[in-house]
Amino acid sequence: MKSPDTTTLLELYNVPKAEPLTVENLGESGLLARILPRLKAFDPLLGPGDDAALIAAPGGKFVISVDTLVENQDFRLCWPSGFCSSGFDIGWKSAAQNLSDINAMGAHASSAVISLTLPPTTPVAWVEDFADGFSTAVRELGAIRCAIGGGDLGRGGELSVTAAVTGDLATEKPVLRSGAEPGEVVAVNGVLGVAAAGLALLDSPLTYVEWSEEESALVLGQRRPRPPLAAGPAAARAGATAMMDLSDGLLKDAQRMAMASGVAFDLDTAELSLDLERLKRTSERLQIDPLNWVLGGGEDHGLLATFPQSTQLPVGFRVIGRVKAIEVGVMGPAIYLDGKKPDVAKGYDHFAA
Ligand SMILES: [Mg+2]
Incomplete structure (x- = not known):
């Protein structure tokens, strides 16, 4: 600089x-x-x-x-x-x-x-x-x-x-995106929406000298993301059935994993309240719904994984939803939010306009 x-x-x-x-x-x-x-x-x-x-x-x-x-x-x-x-x-x-x-x-x-x-x-x-x-x-x-x-x-x-x-x-076999089974829990490890909020600040006409300490920390999350590197091998050893990193946004990545596994994920937005709280002040200042960042923002590089219900989750993982079966012959969404079809599929797409 x-x-x-x-x-x-x-x-x-x-x-x-x-x-x-x-x-x-x-x-x-x-x-x-x-x-x-x-x-x-x-x-x-x-x-x-x-x-x-x-x-x-x-x-x-x-x-x-x-x-x-x-x-x-x-x-x-x-x-x-x-x-x-x-x-x-x-x-x-x-x-x-x-x-x-x-x-x-x-x-x-x-x-x-x-x-x-x-x-x-x-x-x-x-x-x-x-x-x-x-x-x-x-x-x-x-x-x-x-x-x-x-x-x-x-x-x-x-x-x-x-x-x-x-x-x-870390284990005999790698953890793929395709192993999630109905009845399992959907869990994440790491922050959600921080890099996207940081990107919004970098892209905002608000000059960087006006950023609060909290906002500078969000920008740091975009500039220098911190993937939880011990957590991937730990999840594999604990018996994670499917796993991927969150690079393009929770909704889009969860959809990829659900489709690869041939199941649907029902995500509970109440479990995302702490993520939303962290972004509240900045979202008010920039007048952007923080749910856009938490659901659609990429580049945080946390982990999304599924585990059997009885598994004691490794340190840092928290449950945000459940894996559901898809009824044979029924075309439904791969992702539900609080039991309902989400209105917009948000998430970063490299080839989208
Ligand atoms: Mg990846």
Whole structure:
């Protein structure tokens, strides 16, 4: 984030502005020499530096997932509120959403590789900040076995960040989206609607200096989501029958899981009252119904899972509904809210207008 005070002082004393060192100035090997040490939190068996990294896979099989963030599509460097995201934020987010997909399978992340497409004028400091954000997220979110094995650097018209993460299963089989059975409970772990409220603040004409402490915390939830990484493997061990991470909004993701399992979910909105309460003041200020954020807001990267009724839920999970059978031959909705069909299916769709 730029500091307006510094700019004014520099201009006042006629100090020529130093041009930032760009990736074009430094070249690929110079840039690698700067960022690799910053990514060296956990060592793979081999790499980075060779043509591929070598990673241990003790279970004999592993899960793998890949995700891309593109400038102005998945993130912005500066927002209508005047707030500018740092390279650290983008690095954190890239790590968090990839680690979250591994978590959702009931696995521990074992390695990550990163591919960066950078406009030649990108400041080297931004890339260093990105690397710090990525490795800090891996460490702070608790992916203690995740080695960063290297990646690729390329030149392009816009910033684009791709990361792939592998993971080792906590149980013999992964937890899929398709295993929910009628009579089970629907549970979530993590916050709901926080990232969406943060996004609404970033997108609001209300400038960032007007944000309250509470609102800055919501924006932080959007910039640096905190997927509950211990919870995926814990849910798998406790016998979760279906699981996924909440990346596109509770309603949309729950619908995907219910349809994959061939069942319906009946969600109890009274169980969401604490989530709504957290967003109340901001929703009043922005005049947006907080239920839109809680039901439709993505990017919190909590977990949605189903468990047999008798299961003692692992720490952090709370019941928000029940799994219902679909009557044979009856076309009904996959999701009910308080026993009724929801009026609007909200949720983020990458390809929606
Ligand atoms: Mg996912």
